[in-house]
Amino acid sequence: MKSSILILFITLLYINFFGILNISNTILLISLLPFIATGLRKNIMFKNILVWFMIGLICNMISCYIYRGQDYFSSFKAMPIYFYILSYFLFAKLNPTLSTLNSAILYLIIIFDVIYITQFILLQIGIIFLPLNEELYSEAGSSARFRMIASGLVSLGVFWGCNRYILKKDFFSIAVCILSFIVIFLMAFRTMVFFSILFSGLLIIRLQGFSKKTLGIFIIGIIAFLLLLNIPIISEKFDYMWEKQFGSEAQTLNNKDYIRNVTLFYYINDHFKSILEYIFGSGLPFIDHPYHKEIDFLGEQGIFFQDWGLLGLSWMLGIIPVGCMIWYSIKAAITKVDRSYYYIGVWFIYLVVSSITTSEFYREGNFVIQALCLFFIHKAHQIYKNKQRIKN
Template identity: 50%
Template sequence: MNEDILRSEGEDVRFRMIGSGLSSLGIFLGATKYMVLKEKKWLAIMCLSLIVILLMAFRTMIAFSVLFLFFLVLKIKGFKRESLCILAGAAIIAFLLLQIPVIYDKVGYMWDKQFGENAETLSNKDYIRNVTLYYYLFDYFKSPVEYFFGTGLSIPGTSQYKTLEYLGSMGIIYLDWGLLGLSWMIGVIPVLCMIIYSVRSFQLKVNPQYYYVGFWFLYLIVSSITTAEFFREGNFVVQAICLYMVEMTHKQYQYENRNTYIS
């Protein structure tokens, strides 16, 4: 089901793209490589990736990109003056990006959604995400078993597809609750497995120049509280490549530090 079609006609247009996870990955990749290798080309990659995230105009994705970028700087540089300089530089870059008209408009759009007269936040009981959560928790499932194992992904032409399409026309879209919403369709166990391998990717020891992979997986989990970013079309391919990468870099770390492991 195309979530863009199901949005209300009055909502500002936001674009999605296949493999959008590459944009957020690019932020952490560029920042990590720049801090470790001191090569300015990585800073350019981070900025270009950040522009894509801003244009997508998801408040959650932008907020957690900034938050995890902050944690990444502290992880690599620690609580030092250099960390403050890097963060100050990031703030200057953000200010310069705001001078681009299309980005300024997107930021203004998100500001209105967060603080405007008709703010769309979870504190508003009439917010459509709150309505969606209430419906799926209390009205959608026929039994606790169905809630745990999910109702299955819909197939065009089936009664379930028509039901979800009808709900979507009213703004009740399970994708708006990210991984939780996905669990309503495919069940709790598969979603827990996704969370487990993401956390494990962060826990594996790797050299500093590869820290970005683990941070990206944590970002995917947290940003997918209210977005479908974790499982957006094409992102599982990106995840597969990153899982392979983190496994290989972990083995490299073990090999380089084999004397430590032996002792």
């Protein structure tokens, strides 16, 4: 129990307690340096991928300096959230047990869901205790939409609940799954809703194959979904997403004037100054630098690289770091672990696929959660190998 609380506390610290605190990124990242130094000397899974990730970030800073004139320190200050994936080495140093990691992840999921729902309720009466983007919650009342730091936890909660329910058949698993799914609906992002349902189905099939039991679970899931739609706020969010997808002013890629299509055309045809800048990325702009004013002007026109998810991030951060993100996600998904932990690998693939047109993969705080889950996979695989060795 004490070990789980320690891992929970450390994780919360590095995500600034979901933004409730405001500890300097410089302080937090410097505190990781000793663990990175020792971790690089160890033979641990994902180490080489993260080394290439760091090389890619360094190349990106050089590219930004050459083509956009932004100094290295400014580039570093513009991308602190990406360096938090290196907290993987901190978890490797602490080396908690698999049970400890699983408990800490569960606590994080529940805390996230409770805080999100609490803030949503309080927002209706004008009380705000989280650092929210005003553009997302400016709409009145229940129409408000907002993100929380480490938002990846909510989808992780859906898969955690599905995985455990298939194996344990307990009410608690269903409660965690439904609670997390409600939060996804309150966020009202179509991609997250669709892919969380799709990958939950794939996880269930992976765990118990095609059978009458699987069909029964899908039917129960559909019934539960229909019951949720009877809750006024859930129904309202569903109508909102339906209108955006199928309404008279649908926002889809089939519309040539859709701003995502405009953004794609700009970055492919007009943004880059050379093929090398395309490969290594033009860099993330730091406030008050002329390069920031250029990107800010694009934002005023509705052109945001984030609208193209990981592809958009590759335009700014370069192909190497983004390639590494996809690489470690696939590796996490195909690494052999016990059936109890399939949800982690499914979650990583969900992050990649759902980030085709969203920035869910690299939202603030999510790299700390990814680091925790990558070490989880490392530990789970070690135990799996030991069990196989004993059997053989």
